[in-house]
Amino acid sequence: MLPLMLNVYGKPVLVVGGGSVARRRVEKVVQSGGVVCLVAPTITSGLHELVEHASVKWHQRIFQPSDVEGMWLCFAHTDSQQVNQNIAKLCSQKQIFCLQGGAPDQSDFWMMAHQTSESGITVAVSSQKNPRRSLNVVKRLVELVNKQKL
Numbered sequence: 001m002l003p004l005m006l007n008v009y010g011k012p013v014l015v016v017g018g019g020s021v022a023r024r025r026v027e028k029v030v031q032s033g034g035v036v037c038l039v040a041p042t043i044t045s046g047l048h049e050l051v052e053h054a055s056v057k058w059h060q061r062i063f064q065p066s067d068v069e070g071m072w073l074c075f076a077h078t079d080s081q082q083v084n085q086n087i088a089k090l091c092s093q094k095q096i097f098c099l100q101g102g103a104p105d106q107s108d109f110w111m112m113a114h115q116t117s118e119s120g121i122t123v124a125v126s127s128q129k130n131p132r133r134s135l136n137v138v139k140r141l142v143e144l145v146n147k148q149k150l
């Protein structure tokens with residue numbers, strides 16, 4: 001895996017699925033300035049709040065293949081592995097990077113645990129499929145950076 005900082009500012013990002021995993025990712029994409037196209041028949045209350053944000057547009061229906069048209073990045077996060085796999089396949093044909101929920105090894109990228117310190121240092125960690133451990137390491141490092149005013 002190659003760690004990168006992606007500039008999603010102003011770019012169209014497709015998120016399919018409206019559960020807790022999708023909510024976490026939509027929040028992070030919005031914070032990074034991405035423009036989210038959210039496709040799901042139902043969404044969590046947390047996502048309803050994010051939809052109020054100008055840069056998230058919710059299409060209340062199931063995924064259709066044309067949804068990938070013009071997208072720059074994609075998160076396939078429905079609760080159906082078959083649907084997620086189909087989305088990833090369509091993205092691959094269009095050369096759109098896709099994170100296939102439930103299948104990290106088949107995905108083009110993963111999310112890293114990350115936080116930004118008071119002084120603007122972003123700490124991002126991956127521990128190869130142990131996200132809780134990654135987040136703990138991030139929190140401790142950011143605490144250290146803040147305390148030592150690095």
Ligand SMILES: C[C@@]1(CC(=O)O)C2=NC(=C\c3[nH]c(c(CCC(=O)O)c3CC(=O)O)Cc3[nH]c(c(CC(=O)O)c3CCC(=O)O)/C=C3\N/C(=C\2)[C@@H](CCC(=O)O)[C@]3(C)CC(=O)O)/[C@H]1CCC(=O)O
Nearest residue numbers: 102103104110111112113126127128129130131132134135
């Ligand atoms: C860091 C973070 C970033 C983010 O999500 O933005 C992240 N997962 C987070 C949270 C989280 N993940 C899970 C729960 C438990 C919910 C529960 O069950 O209680 C929670 C919530 C929690 O721990 O609180 C379960 C889980 N995660 C993966 C699978 C396997 C799979 O998907 O097959 C399953 C089991 C699914 C299942 O079996 O159901 C896979 C991945 N998760 C990753 C990233 C990638 C590896 C990053 C690395 O190498 O460290 C990777 C490989 C791919 C990916 O990017 O998805 C974020 C940290 C918190 C934050 O920042 O808020």
Ligand SMILES: NC(=O)c1ccc[n+]([C@@H]2O[C@H](COP(=O)([O-])OP(=O)(O)OC[C@H]3O[C@@H](n4cnc5c(N)ncnc54)[C@H](O)[C@@H]3O)[C@@H](O)[C@H]2O)c1
Nearest residue numbers: 017018019020021022040041042062063077078079101102
């Ligand atoms: N990487 C991680 O951190 C992590 C953690 C848990 C689960 N997962 C994976 O992420 C995926 C989603 O998990 P969740 O807990 O958020 O799911 P969830 O069950 O809470 O939500 C599923 C969502 O998918 C929507 N959906 C179902 N079929 C659809 C379709 N055809 N088109 C559009 N939307 C559709 C539903 O309306 C619902 O909003 C699963 O594949 C799961 O394996 C990943």
